[in-house]
Amino acid sequence: PLGMIVHTGDFKIDHSPTDGKLIDFQALGSLFSSGVLALCSDSTYAELKGFTPSESQVTRTLYDEIRESKGRVIISTFASQIYRIQQIIDACKMTDKKVSIVGRKMSTNIKMALKLGYLQDSKNCITDINSLLKLPDKKCVLITTGSQGEPTSVMTQIANQIHPRIIVKNGDKFIFSSSPIPGNELQVVKNIDKLFKQGADVIYNKIAKVHVRGHGSQEDLKLMIGIAKPKYFIPVHGEHRHLIAHSKLAQQMGISSENNFVMQNGDILEIDSVKASISNENSFVMQNGDILEIDSVKASIVDKVPAENLYFDGKTIRNVKSHLISDRKDLSRNGIIYIHISSLTNTRSQKSFTLNSHGLFEHVTDTEILENTKNYVQTLLANSTSKDINLENIKSRIITEVKSFVSKNTGKKPIVIVEIQH
Numbered sequence: 001p002l003g004m005i006v007h008t009g010d011f012k013i014d015h016s017p018t019d020g021k022l023i024d025f026q027a028l029g030s031l032f033s034s035g036v037l038a039l040c041s042d043s044t045y046a047e048l049k050g051f052t053p054s055e056s057q058v059t060r061t062l063y064d065e066i067r068e069s070k071g072r073v074i075i076s077t078f079a080s081q082i083y084r085i086q087q088i089i090d091a092c093k094m095t096d097k098k099v100s101i102v103g104r105k106m107s108t109n110i111k112m113a114l115k116l117g118y119l120q121d122s123k124n125c126i127t128d129i130n131s132l133l134k135l136p137d138k139k140c141v142l143i144t145t146g147s148q149g150e151p152t153s154v155m156t157q158i159a160n161q162i163h164p165r166i167i168v169k170n171g172d173k174f175i176f177s178s179s180p181i182p183g184n185e186l187q188v189v190k191n192i193d194k195l196f197k198q199g200a201d202v203i204y205n206k207i208a209k210v211h212v213r214g215h216g217s218q219e220d221l222k223l224m225i226g227i228a229k230p231k232y233f234i235p236v237h238g239e240h241r242h243l244i245a246h247s248k249l250a251q252q253m254g255i256s257s258e259n260n261f262v263m264q265n266g267d268i269l270e271i272d273s274v275k276a277s278i279s280n281e282n283s284f285v286m287q288n289g290d291i292l293e294i295d296s297v298k299a300s301i302v303d304k305v306p307a308e309n310l311y312f313d314g315k316t317i318r319n320v321k322s323h324l325i326s327d328r329k330d331l332s333r334n335g336i337i338y339i340h341i342s343s344l345t346n347t348r349s350q351k352s353f354t355l356n357s358h359g360l361f362e363h364v365t366d367t368e369i370l371e372n373t374k375n376y377v378q379t380l381l382a383n384s385t386s387k388d389i390n391l392e393n394i395k396s397r398i399i400t401e402v403k404s405f406v407s408k409n410t411g412k413k414p415i416v417i418v419e420i421q422h
Contacts, residue, residue: 002271003037006228010042010237012052012216013223018059018083025227032228038271039230043238044215046246051219053212055083061209062177063091071171072140073097076147076155077178079105081214082113084177085143092125092141099125100132102166103145103154110143129165137171147178149187156187159194168198176204177211182239218249225253232259232276234269327415334412335360337402339377341420344394353381360406360414369409376405391420 013023045052066073066088077084092099101107110126113119132140146155155174157163174195180188195202205211216224225233233255235246243262250260259276261269266285267278284292284299289307293300309320318324336358343352355377361370380401381394395418407413 005038006036007040008042013220014054016054016056018055028227036228036230038232039228040234040236043235043242043246045217046242048217050217052217059087062087066091067095069173071137073173074142075175075177076144079109082118089125093123097139097141098127098132099141100129101143106145148184149191159191168200170199172200174200174202175210179205179211234261330415334414336415339418
Protein backbone atom coordinates (compact mmCIF):
# COMPACT_ATOMS: atom_id res chain seq x y z
CA PRO A 1 0.00 0.00 0.00
CA LEU A 2 1.02 3.60 -0.60
CA GLY A 3 0.33 4.56 3.00
CA MET A 4 -2.16 4.99 5.84
CA ILE A 5 -5.50 6.73 5.26
CA VAL A 6 -7.20 8.00 8.42
CA HIS A 7 -10.94 8.76 8.61
CA THR A 8 -11.80 10.43 11.92
CA GLY A 9 -15.56 9.94 11.96
CA ASP A 10 -17.40 12.32 14.34
CA PHE A 11 -15.01 13.50 17.03
CA LYS A 12 -14.12 16.19 19.51
CA ILE A 13 -11.21 16.38 21.94
CA ASP A 14 -12.62 16.43 25.47
CA HIS A 15 -9.99 17.50 28.01
CA SER A 16 -12.23 16.68 31.01
CA PRO A 17 -14.46 13.78 29.92
CA THR A 18 -17.19 12.51 32.24
CA ASP A 19 -15.62 9.04 32.51
CA GLY A 20 -12.15 10.45 33.22
CA LYS A 21 -10.62 8.66 30.23
CA LEU A 22 -8.50 11.25 28.45
CA ILE A 23 -7.43 10.93 24.83
CA ASP A 24 -4.02 9.21 24.69
CA PHE A 25 -2.17 11.66 22.47
CA GLN A 26 1.04 9.66 22.81
CA ALA A 27 -0.66 6.52 21.48
CA LEU A 28 -2.18 8.49 18.59
CA GLY A 29 1.20 9.97 17.75
CA SER A 30 2.77 6.51 17.83
CA LEU A 31 0.04 5.15 15.56
CA PHE A 32 0.69 7.91 13.04
CA SER A 33 4.50 7.82 13.39
CA SER A 34 5.02 5.86 10.18
CA GLY A 35 3.26 8.67 8.29
CA VAL A 36 -0.31 9.43 7.26
CA LEU A 37 -0.89 9.55 3.52
CA ALA A 38 -4.34 11.16 3.74
CA LEU A 39 -6.52 12.47 6.56
CA CYS A 40 -10.30 12.59 6.07
CA SER A 41 -11.56 14.71 8.96
CA ASP A 42 -14.97 15.71 10.36
CA SER A 43 -15.86 19.26 9.26
CA THR A 44 -19.27 19.84 10.88
CA TYR A 45 -18.15 22.71 13.14
CA ALA A 46 -15.09 23.91 11.22
CA GLU A 47 -16.53 27.44 11.22
CA LEU A 48 -16.54 27.72 15.03
CA LYS A 49 -13.49 29.04 16.85
CA GLY A 50 -11.94 27.49 19.95
CA PHE A 51 -12.48 24.03 21.41
CA THR A 52 -15.86 22.35 21.68
CA PRO A 53 -16.96 22.48 25.36
CA SER A 54 -16.56 19.36 27.49
CA GLU A 55 -19.39 16.95 28.28
CA SER A 56 -18.67 17.62 31.93
CA GLN A 57 -20.31 21.05 31.56
CA VAL A 58 -23.66 19.31 31.08
CA THR A 59 -23.32 17.06 34.13
CA ARG A 60 -24.21 19.64 36.78
CA THR A 61 -27.17 21.04 34.82
CA LEU A 62 -28.73 17.62 34.23
CA TYR A 63 -28.21 16.67 37.87
CA ASP A 64 -29.85 19.88 39.11
CA GLU A 65 -32.82 19.60 36.74
CA ILE A 66 -33.45 15.97 37.74
CA ARG A 67 -32.94 16.62 41.48
CA GLU A 68 -35.19 19.69 41.61
CA SER A 69 -38.08 18.19 39.66
CA LYS A 70 -41.20 17.39 41.70
CA GLY A 71 -42.75 15.49 38.78
CA ARG A 72 -41.60 13.18 36.01
CA VAL A 73 -38.53 14.08 33.93
CA ILE A 74 -38.58 13.08 30.23
CA ILE A 75 -35.26 13.58 28.42
CA SER A 76 -34.62 13.25 24.70
CA THR A 77 -31.11 12.98 23.32
CA PHE A 78 -29.23 11.21 20.54
CA ALA A 79 -29.45 7.43 20.85
CA SER A 80 -25.71 7.28 20.10
CA GLN A 81 -24.78 9.75 22.89
CA ILE A 82 -23.68 7.10 25.39
CA TYR A 83 -21.83 9.60 27.64
CA ARG A 84 -25.00 11.71 27.94
CA ILE A 85 -27.04 8.66 28.85
CA GLN A 86 -24.45 7.76 31.49
CA GLN A 87 -24.79 11.26 32.96
CA ILE A 88 -28.55 10.75 33.28
CA ILE A 89 -28.14 7.34 34.92
CA ASP A 90 -25.57 8.78 37.36
CA ALA A 91 -27.93 11.66 38.22
CA CYS A 92 -30.72 9.14 38.90
CA LYS A 93 -28.36 7.16 41.14
CA MET A 94 -27.46 10.27 43.16
CA THR A 95 -31.10 11.41 43.49
CA ASP A 96 -32.59 7.97 44.20
CA LYS A 97 -34.74 7.91 41.06
CA LYS A 98 -35.52 5.22 38.51
CA VAL A 99 -35.06 5.59 34.77
CA SER A 100 -36.78 3.84 31.86
CA ILE A 101 -35.79 3.78 28.19
CA VAL A 102 -38.51 4.49 25.59
CA GLY A 103 -37.84 4.09 21.88
CA ARG A 104 -36.56 1.10 19.92
CA LYS A 105 -33.23 2.54 18.76
CA MET A 106 -32.49 4.02 22.19
CA SER A 107 -33.29 0.69 23.89
CA THR A 108 -31.11 -1.27 21.47
CA ASN A 109 -28.11 1.05 21.92
CA ILE A 110 -28.35 1.08 25.71
CA LYS A 111 -28.66 -2.71 25.98
CA MET A 112 -25.58 -3.09 23.77
CA ALA A 113 -23.61 -0.45 25.71
CA LEU A 114 -24.44 -2.11 29.04
CA LYS A 115 -23.43 -5.51 27.68
CA LEU A 116 -20.09 -4.19 26.37
CA GLY A 117 -19.33 -2.18 29.49
CA TYR A 118 -19.60 1.28 27.94
CA LEU A 119 -22.52 2.07 30.28
CA GLN A 120 -22.56 1.40 34.03
CA ASP A 121 -25.69 0.96 36.16
CA SER A 122 -24.34 -0.25 39.50
CA LYS A 123 -27.49 0.72 41.45
CA ASN A 124 -29.91 -0.85 38.94
CA CYS A 125 -31.53 2.49 38.22
CA ILE A 126 -32.79 1.28 34.84
CA THR A 127 -36.21 -0.38 34.97
CA ASP A 128 -38.96 -1.21 32.51
CA ILE A 129 -41.64 1.36 31.78
CA ASN A 130 -44.45 -0.70 33.33
CA SER A 131 -42.67 -0.72 36.69
CA LEU A 132 -41.63 2.92 36.38
CA LEU A 133 -45.15 4.24 35.77
CA LYS A 134 -46.33 2.65 39.04
CA LEU A 135 -43.88 4.80 41.02
CA PRO A 136 -44.59 8.32 42.35
CA ASP A 137 -43.99 10.91 39.61
CA LYS A 138 -41.06 12.48 41.48
CA LYS A 139 -39.21 9.14 41.23
CA CYS A 140 -39.60 8.79 37.45
CA VAL A 141 -37.11 9.66 34.70
CA LEU A 142 -37.55 8.60 31.08
CA ILE A 143 -34.99 8.73 28.26
CA THR A 144 -36.62 8.91 24.83
CA THR A 145 -35.87 9.24 21.16
CA GLY A 146 -36.99 12.34 19.25
CA SER A 147 -34.36 14.98 19.96
CA GLN A 148 -34.55 16.05 16.28
CA GLY A 149 -38.35 16.08 15.98
CA GLU A 150 -38.44 12.86 13.95
CA PRO A 151 -42.09 12.28 12.92
CA THR A 152 -42.43 8.77 14.39
CA SER A 153 -40.22 9.29 17.47
CA VAL A 154 -41.45 8.96 21.03
CA MET A 155 -41.05 12.67 21.81
CA THR A 156 -43.08 13.69 18.74
CA GLN A 157 -45.80 11.18 19.63
CA ILE A 158 -46.01 12.62 23.14
CA ALA A 159 -46.15 16.19 21.79
CA ASN A 160 -48.96 15.15 19.41
CA GLN A 161 -50.80 13.35 22.23
CA ILE A 162 -50.77 10.00 20.43
CA HIS A 163 -48.28 8.01 22.53
CA PRO A 164 -50.01 4.93 24.01
CA ARG A 165 -48.29 5.11 27.43
CA ILE A 166 -47.06 8.63 28.14
CA ILE A 167 -49.57 11.48 28.49
CA VAL A 168 -48.37 14.92 29.57
CA LYS A 169 -49.50 15.96 33.05
CA ASN A 170 -48.91 18.99 35.24
CA GLY A 171 -45.49 18.84 36.86
CA ASP A 172 -43.82 17.02 33.97
CA LYS A 173 -40.43 18.38 32.93
CA PHE A 174 -39.18 17.76 29.38
CA ILE A 175 -35.48 18.22 28.61
CA PHE A 176 -34.20 18.43 25.02
CA SER A 177 -30.56 17.46 25.61
CA SER A 178 -29.49 18.22 22.06
CA SER A 179 -29.31 20.98 19.45
CA PRO A 180 -31.40 20.77 16.27
CA ILE A 181 -29.43 19.63 13.24
CA PRO A 182 -29.81 22.22 10.42
CA GLY A 183 -33.15 21.51 8.73
CA ASN A 184 -34.82 20.08 11.84
CA GLU A 185 -35.29 23.36 13.73
CA LEU A 186 -38.94 23.89 12.82
CA GLN A 187 -40.13 20.45 13.90
CA VAL A 188 -38.22 20.63 17.19
CA VAL A 189 -39.67 24.07 17.98
CA LYS A 190 -43.17 22.79 17.15
CA ASN A 191 -42.76 19.93 19.61
CA ILE A 192 -41.52 22.29 22.32
CA ASP A 193 -44.51 24.59 21.80
CA LYS A 194 -46.97 21.69 21.88
CA LEU A 195 -45.52 20.44 25.17
CA PHE A 196 -45.75 23.92 26.71
CA LYS A 197 -49.40 24.16 25.62
CA GLN A 198 -50.12 20.90 27.44
CA GLY A 199 -48.81 22.35 30.69
CA ALA A 200 -45.31 20.86 30.76
CA ASP A 201 -42.10 22.61 31.75
CA VAL A 202 -39.64 22.39 28.84
CA ILE A 203 -35.87 22.86 29.15
CA TYR A 204 -33.71 23.20 26.04
CA ASN A 205 -30.25 24.37 25.11
CA LYS A 206 -31.08 28.05 24.61
CA ILE A 207 -32.21 28.46 28.21
CA ALA A 208 -30.00 25.95 30.07
CA LYS A 209 -26.68 24.13 29.57
CA VAL A 210 -28.28 20.76 28.77
CA HIS A 211 -26.23 20.04 25.66
CA VAL A 212 -22.77 20.49 24.20
CA ARG A 213 -21.81 19.63 20.65
CA GLY A 214 -20.38 16.24 19.73
CA HIS A 215 -18.22 17.58 16.89
CA GLY A 216 -14.87 19.31 17.14
CA SER A 217 -14.45 23.05 16.68
CA GLN A 218 -11.46 24.72 15.01
CA GLU A 219 -8.88 24.04 17.73
CA ASP A 220 -9.92 20.38 17.98
CA LEU A 221 -9.57 20.05 14.22
CA LYS A 222 -6.19 21.76 14.13
CA LEU A 223 -4.94 19.50 16.91
CA MET A 224 -5.94 16.41 14.91
CA ILE A 225 -4.16 17.73 11.82
CA GLY A 226 -1.08 18.51 13.93
CA ILE A 227 -0.97 14.98 15.36
CA ALA A 228 -1.60 13.19 12.07
CA LYS A 229 0.62 15.42 9.89
CA PRO A 230 -0.93 14.04 6.69
CA LYS A 231 0.53 14.47 3.23
CA TYR A 232 -2.93 14.98 1.76
CA PHE A 233 -5.97 16.47 3.49
CA ILE A 234 -9.64 15.77 2.64
CA PRO A 235 -12.31 17.57 4.72
CA VAL A 236 -15.46 15.43 5.02
CA HIS A 237 -18.84 15.37 6.77
CA GLY A 238 -20.41 18.79 6.41
CA GLU A 239 -21.95 21.18 3.96
CA HIS A 240 -19.69 22.73 1.34
CA ARG A 241 -19.03 25.84 3.42
CA HIS A 242 -17.84 23.62 6.29
CA LEU A 243 -15.45 21.78 3.98
CA ILE A 244 -14.04 25.09 2.70
CA ALA A 245 -13.53 26.38 6.26
CA HIS A 246 -11.77 23.14 7.25
CA SER A 247 -9.58 23.28 4.15
CA LYS A 248 -8.44 26.78 5.13
CA LEU A 249 -7.57 25.51 8.62
CA ALA A 250 -5.43 22.76 7.07
CA GLN A 251 -3.58 25.35 5.00
CA GLN A 252 -2.92 27.33 8.19
CA MET A 253 -1.40 24.11 9.59
CA GLY A 254 1.05 23.91 6.69
CA ILE A 255 -0.75 21.65 4.20
CA SER A 256 -0.43 23.21 0.75
CA SER A 257 -3.47 23.97 -1.39
CA GLU A 258 -2.17 21.42 -3.95
CA ASN A 259 -2.47 18.67 -1.33
CA ASN A 260 -5.83 19.88 -0.02
CA PHE A 261 -8.95 18.45 -1.68
CA VAL A 262 -12.49 19.75 -1.19
CA MET A 263 -14.52 17.05 -2.89
CA GLN A 264 -18.14 16.72 -3.96
CA ASN A 265 -20.36 13.67 -4.05
CA GLY A 266 -19.20 11.39 -6.86
CA ASP A 267 -15.65 12.76 -7.07
CA ILE A 268 -12.84 10.22 -7.28
CA LEU A 269 -9.48 11.04 -5.70
CA GLU A 270 -6.60 9.16 -7.34
CA ILE A 271 -3.39 8.92 -5.33
CA ASP A 272 -0.16 7.45 -6.70
CA SER A 273 3.42 7.56 -5.52
CA VAL A 274 3.93 11.02 -7.06
CA LYS A 275 0.73 13.01 -6.68
CA ALA A 276 -3.00 13.04 -5.91
CA SER A 277 -5.73 14.45 -8.14
CA ILE A 278 -9.51 14.41 -8.55
CA SER A 279 -10.45 12.49 -11.68
CA ASN A 280 -14.03 12.09 -12.91
CA GLU A 281 -13.16 10.32 -16.16
CA ASN A 282 -14.36 6.98 -14.80
CA SER A 283 -16.98 8.41 -12.45
CA PHE A 284 -20.64 7.72 -13.18
CA VAL A 285 -23.48 9.54 -11.44
CA MET A 286 -26.32 7.15 -12.21
CA GLN A 287 -30.06 7.44 -11.82
CA ASN A 288 -32.54 4.72 -10.98
CA GLY A 289 -32.84 2.38 -13.94
CA ASP A 290 -29.55 3.28 -15.63
CA ILE A 291 -27.56 0.34 -17.02
CA LEU A 292 -23.77 0.59 -16.75
CA GLU A 293 -21.97 -1.58 -19.27
CA ILE A 294 -18.32 -2.40 -18.51
CA ASP A 295 -16.01 -4.19 -20.93
CA SER A 296 -12.24 -4.64 -21.13
CA VAL A 297 -11.80 -1.21 -22.73
CA LYS A 298 -14.32 1.18 -21.23
CA ALA A 299 -17.45 1.66 -19.19
CA SER A 300 -20.54 3.62 -20.23
CA ILE A 301 -24.22 4.09 -19.44
CA VAL A 302 -25.96 2.35 -22.34
CA ASP A 303 -29.65 2.02 -21.52
CA LYS A 304 -32.39 2.43 -18.96
CA VAL A 305 -34.86 -0.04 -17.46
CA PRO A 306 -38.19 0.86 -15.81
CA ALA A 307 -37.42 1.61 -12.17
CA GLU A 308 -40.17 3.96 -11.06
CA ASN A 309 -41.78 4.04 -7.65
CA LEU A 310 -44.88 1.93 -7.19
CA TYR A 311 -47.52 2.08 -4.49
CA PHE A 312 -50.06 -0.35 -3.11
CA ASP A 313 -53.62 0.84 -3.70
CA GLY A 314 -55.62 -1.69 -1.74
CA LYS A 315 -54.86 -4.96 -3.50
CA THR A 316 -53.64 -3.24 -6.67
CA ILE A 317 -50.08 -2.11 -7.45
CA ARG A 318 -50.02 1.18 -9.36
CA ASN A 319 -47.46 3.56 -10.82
CA VAL A 320 -47.10 6.76 -8.81
CA LYS A 321 -47.84 8.75 -11.99
CA SER A 322 -51.32 7.23 -12.18
CA HIS A 323 -54.07 9.81 -12.72
CA LEU A 324 -55.71 8.38 -9.60
CA ILE A 325 -53.07 10.11 -7.49
CA SER A 326 -53.71 13.53 -9.01
CA ASP A 327 -57.49 12.97 -8.79
CA ARG A 328 -57.23 12.16 -5.10
CA LYS A 329 -55.04 15.18 -4.48
CA ASP A 330 -57.60 17.39 -6.24
CA LEU A 331 -60.38 15.86 -4.18
CA SER A 332 -58.51 16.44 -0.92
CA ARG A 333 -57.60 20.04 -1.77
CA ASN A 334 -60.65 21.29 -3.65
CA GLY A 335 -63.59 18.95 -3.07
CA ILE A 336 -66.20 17.83 -5.58
CA ILE A 337 -69.55 19.07 -6.94
CA TYR A 338 -72.01 16.60 -8.42
CA ILE A 339 -74.86 17.98 -10.53
CA HIS A 340 -77.67 15.66 -11.64
CA ILE A 341 -79.96 17.20 -14.27
CA SER A 342 -83.28 15.37 -14.36
CA SER A 343 -85.06 17.57 -16.93
CA LEU A 344 -84.02 19.71 -19.86
CA THR A 345 -87.59 20.92 -20.48
CA ASN A 346 -88.18 22.78 -17.21
CA THR A 347 -84.76 24.35 -16.69
CA ARG A 348 -86.10 27.52 -15.02
CA SER A 349 -86.93 25.57 -11.88
CA GLN A 350 -84.34 24.28 -9.37
CA LYS A 351 -86.41 21.09 -9.30
CA SER A 352 -84.91 20.28 -12.70
CA PHE A 353 -81.55 19.42 -11.07
CA THR A 354 -79.88 18.47 -7.80
CA LEU A 355 -76.49 19.74 -6.62
CA ASN A 356 -74.43 17.93 -4.03
CA SER A 357 -70.92 18.76 -2.82
CA HIS A 358 -68.33 17.05 -0.66
CA GLY A 359 -65.22 18.59 0.88
CA LEU A 360 -66.11 22.07 -0.39
CA PHE A 361 -69.00 23.73 1.47
CA GLU A 362 -69.91 23.63 5.14
CA HIS A 363 -73.66 23.07 4.83
CA VAL A 364 -74.29 25.03 8.04
CA THR A 365 -72.04 28.07 7.59
CA ASP A 366 -71.75 28.23 3.78
CA THR A 367 -75.47 28.27 2.97
CA GLU A 368 -75.25 31.57 1.07
CA ILE A 369 -72.48 30.53 -1.33
CA LEU A 370 -74.15 27.14 -1.77
CA GLU A 371 -77.47 28.81 -2.70
CA ASN A 372 -75.68 31.25 -5.02
CA THR A 373 -74.03 28.30 -6.78
CA LYS A 374 -77.40 26.60 -7.26
CA ASN A 375 -78.91 29.81 -8.67
CA TYR A 376 -75.94 30.17 -11.00
CA VAL A 377 -76.38 26.59 -12.23
CA GLN A 378 -80.09 27.22 -12.85
CA THR A 379 -79.33 30.34 -14.93
CA LEU A 380 -76.54 28.55 -16.75
CA LEU A 381 -78.77 25.58 -17.49
CA ALA A 382 -81.55 27.75 -18.87
CA ASN A 383 -79.17 29.66 -21.14
CA SER A 384 -77.39 26.51 -22.30
CA THR A 385 -80.50 24.60 -23.31
CA SER A 386 -81.88 27.59 -25.20
CA LYS A 387 -78.71 27.78 -27.30
CA ASP A 388 -77.67 24.16 -27.73
CA ILE A 389 -79.31 20.75 -27.60
CA ASN A 390 -76.05 18.79 -27.75
CA LEU A 391 -75.75 17.08 -24.36
CA GLU A 392 -71.93 16.93 -24.34
CA ASN A 393 -71.71 20.64 -25.13
CA ILE A 394 -74.14 21.44 -22.30
CA LYS A 395 -72.18 19.26 -19.84
CA SER A 396 -68.84 20.74 -20.89
CA ARG A 397 -70.08 24.34 -20.54
CA ILE A 398 -71.64 23.71 -17.12
CA ILE A 399 -68.46 22.08 -15.83
CA THR A 400 -66.25 24.96 -17.03
CA GLU A 401 -68.56 27.75 -15.85
CA VAL A 402 -69.36 26.23 -12.43
CA LYS A 403 -65.67 25.59 -11.73
CA SER A 404 -64.89 29.21 -12.65
CA PHE A 405 -67.79 30.57 -10.55
CA VAL A 406 -66.82 28.59 -7.46
CA SER A 407 -63.14 29.50 -7.89
CA LYS A 408 -63.95 33.22 -7.95
CA ASN A 409 -66.07 32.92 -4.80
CA THR A 410 -64.07 30.42 -2.74
CA GLY A 411 -60.56 30.28 -4.22
CA LYS A 412 -60.97 26.54 -4.87
CA LYS A 413 -61.28 24.66 -8.16
CA PRO A 414 -63.43 21.63 -7.39
CA ILE A 415 -63.91 18.57 -9.52
CA VAL A 416 -67.31 19.04 -11.21
CA ILE A 417 -69.30 16.05 -12.44
CA VAL A 418 -72.47 16.60 -14.46
CA GLU A 419 -74.96 13.85 -15.26
CA ILE A 420 -77.92 14.53 -17.55
CA GLN A 421 -80.90 12.21 -17.43
CA HIS A 422 -82.32 12.14 -20.93
